[in-house]
Amino acid sequence: MTPELIPDIPRWITALAEWSACVVYxxxxxxxxxxxxxxxxxxxxxxxxxxxxxxAGSLPLGLWTAGMLMAVVSMYALIFACAQVTAREAxxxxxxxxxxxxxxxxxxxxxxxxxxxxxxxxxxxxxVLLVVFAxxxxxxxxxxxxxxxxxxxxxxxxxxxxxxxxxxAATFFVSNLSFLTDSTxxxxxxxxxxxxxxxxxxxxxxxxxxxxxxxxxxxxxAIEVQSMNTLLKxxxxxxxxxxELMDEVNSRYHDLKQYMQAIRSExxxxxxxxxxxxxEQQIKGYEAVSLDTGNTVVDTMLTTKTTQAAQQGITVTxxxxxxxxxxxxxxxxxxxFGNALDNAIxxxxxxxxxxxRLVRVAVSRQGAFAMLRFENYFAxxxxxxxxxxxxxxxxxxxxxxxxxxIRNVAEAYGGSLTIAxxxxxxxxxxxxxxxxxxxxxxxxx
Numbered sequence: 001m002t003p004e005l006i007p008d009i010p011r012w013i014t015a016l017a018e019w020s021a022c023v024v025y026x027x028x029x030x031x032x033x034x035x036x037x038x039x040x041x042x043x044x045x046x047x048x049x050x051x052x053x054x055x056a057g058s059l060p061l062g063l064w065t066a067g068m069l070m071a072v073v074s075m076y077a078l079i080f081a082c083a084q085v086t087a088r089e090a091x092x093x094x095x096x097x098x099x100x101x102x103x104x105x106x107x108x109x110x111x112x113x114x115x116x117x118x119x120x121x122x123x124x125x126x127x128v129l130l131v132v133f134a135x136x137x138x139x140x141x142x143x144x145x146x147x148x149x150x151x152x153x154x155x156x157x158x159x160x161x162x163x164x165x166x167x168x169a170a171t172f173f174v175s176n177l178s179f180l181t182d183s184t185x186x187x188x189x190x191x192x193x194x195x196x197x198x199x200x201x202x203x204x205x206x207x208x209x210x211x212x213x214x215x216x217x218x219x220x221x222a223i224e225v226q227s228m229n230t231l232l233k234x235x236x237x238x239x240x241x242x243x244e245l246m247d248e249v250n251s252r253y254h255d256l257k258q259y260m261q262a263i264r265s266e267x268x269x270x271x272x273x274x275x276x277x278x279x280e281q282q283i284k285g286y287e288a289v290s291l292d293t294g295n296t297v298v299d300t301m302l303t304t305k306t307t308q309a310a311q312q313g314i315t316v317t318x319x320x321x322x323x324x325x326x327x328x329x330x331x332x333x334x335x336x337f338g339n340a341l342d343n344a345i346x347x348x349x350x351x352x353x354x355x356x357r358l359v360r361v362a363v364s365r366q367g368a369f370a371m372l373r374f375e376n377y378f379a380x381x382x383x384x385x386x387x388x389x390x391x392x393x394x395x396x397x398x399x400x401x402x403x404x405x406i407r408n409v410a411e412a413y414g415g416s417l418t419i420a421x422x423x424x425x426x427x428x429x430x431x432x433x434x435x436x437x438x439x440x441x442x443x444x445x
Contacts (some may be wrong), residue, residue: 011057013129015050017105018071020137022049022078027141028148029083029093038082045078068172072098088156095168096144096209102172103202104136110195140206147213149304154217164209173207208399293363295322297330301337302361305345309359312349315361316341324365325372327435332409336372339402340428346375347426351377356425370432378426406430 023042031038052074056067075097080090111128148154175198291299291306298320306316325333344359350359360375403419406428410417415432 007113009105011053012050013072013108014101014105015046016133017101017108018053018075018097019046019049019078019100019131019142021104022075022094023081024100024137024141024144025093025097026079026082027143029085030367032082032084041078041081045074045081049074049078062104075101075331086156088158088161091161092156095164096206096213099168099171099202099205099209100137100140102175103171103199103206104133105139106175106195106199106202107136108132110199144210147210147217149217152217152220154213154220160216163212166214168203168207171201171208175201175205196300227265245304265438291318291320292322293318293322295325295333297333298322298325298337298363301334301341305337305341309345309348312345313354314345314348314357314359316361318361320361320363321365322363324363324370324434327370328413332412335405335409336430339406340372340374343402344374344426347378348376356398364432370430370434372432374428375425378421378423403428 019042022045026042033041042374049071052067052070056064056070059067072094076094079085079093079097080087082092083090085093108129111132112125115128116122117124150212291302293299293302299322302316302318302320306318309316341359341361348357348359358377360373362371362373365372408419410430410432413432415430418429418431420427420429
């Protein structure tokens with residue numbers, strides 16, 4: 001194909017398209033830097049991407065691939081600098097931004113050549129450019145926004161990254177094939193035909209990437225629901241086991257009184273010793289301290305978790321009015337106390353100073369609200385993603401749902417959950433409105 005038939009897209013239009021596509025995906029993500037530095041970085045990025053395009057345009061045809069790689073690297077650097085993403089997530093976004101930039105730039109230039117007939121620019125050409133860019137990138141932002149929900153952090157693994165990059169590379173290759181040769185079954189031979197193929201292939205690539213992300217979101221949501229349900233069932237099963245254990249402890253306590261009377265009335269020292277030995281054997285394993293908060297479910301959870309923490313050298317102190325939570329369903333109480341205390345104990349067991357291996361629990365009624373507060377010593381800062389700290393486990397697909405379950409409970413009761421780091425403590429607060437006395441007590445689950 002000859003240059004006379006198809007004028008090349010000016011480098012400044014390509015640069016503006018690549019920069020605009022990066023801005024679209026940066027706006028869809030959480031920002032890494034505050035507003036003022038963000039604007040300065042974006043403007044600097046525009047200058048850099050423009051400069052890279054001008055340099056790439058001056059390179060010999062044999063270095064065309066190197067010029068494209070330079071452009072991709074500059075887009076990657078801009079997205080990574082502005083958006084709060086990992087290296088793999090930035091790579092995935094670059095693949096999408098690159099295809100989107102190719103699509104809008106191709107569409108704009110196709111319309112320009114159709115109406116103008118050459119590479120010259122006038123007032124009408126600028127208007128067409130502004131309309132196409134505003135419509136293309138604005139529409140892409142609105143279209144993509146549903147695939148970037150604020151409350152979901154889509155994990156990009158190596159396989160997902162390679163897939164996105166492969167789709168982008170294939171799209172770019174096929175869309176530009178006619179510019180390289182017209183001797184393939186997939187090449188166009190006329191100027192308008194070549195540009196139409198390019199725009200259509202870029203559109204198909206954008207749609208494929210959109211569908212791919214949507215499918216990954218659905219898979220992750222399914223995994224999340226399954227993991228959350230599994231965690232809920234596990235917590236409830238452990239509660240039932242603890243409840244049975246406490247019932248048995250209470251039964252043994254009743255027997256203790258009988259043994260004490262037998263010991264006092266037995267004159268034979270050998271018989272007394274035998275009774276004591278039998279008593280010690282029977283109470284072995286039931287050393288947990290029983291609590292009485294006014295709510296049997298809370299008693300069970302606190303007793304179980306306090307014992308578990310003590311075995312790891314962690315002290316749990318609690319000031320809890322269990323009656324303040326009588327309006328809550330059993331499984332909801334188990335979910336909140338089980339996950340909150342499990343997370344606190346897991347975090348605290350890594351604290352080297354024994355005197356700082358502390359967990360504090362407080363529950364109280366404050367007017368029309370029930371306040372729950374879980375604290376554990378925490379040396380560091382809390383980085384929140386969608387209001388929750390990200391999981392520290394390697395398998396992010398299957399972990400990190402404990403706090404999400406707690407937040408779901410808070411929202412189910414019309415309450416709120418806040419997490420913060422205060423004076424060296426990790427603090428989890430729940431504020432739940434207490435239903436009116438006449439509106440019913442604990443929900444049945």
